[in-house]
Amino acid sequence: MTSTQTTDRRASADDAKDAAKDAANDVANTTRDVANEVAKLKEQPGKDLAVGGASLASTLIDLGLVDEYRLFVKPVVLGGGTPYFPPLDKRINLELVETRTFAAPAVYLRYRRV
8 A cells, every 4th residue: 555645835925926927928938939840840741821810910921931821801881990910010912812601791802812
């Protein structure tokens, strides 16, 4: 028969600070390595990579890693909102490759970077 000893360890403020620093380092490393990670994924065989989220998409656009833009447009006049694209330092030339119109007032637009 074996016995197991357990210790009651309570989280301290220092533990919380250390965890926060580790999380911040993980985010910083991910941000720095996003170009390398996406480049590795693009080299692998398979289907297209889809990106969701304005922040990640903005980073990838800034790094020149987006080859194609697939937009679903369903106009609603609000007078504000989140821009489709981040502010850019230089123009990105696009070629319209495909369009589709749906029964609901929505349009699909696919553009390729040229």
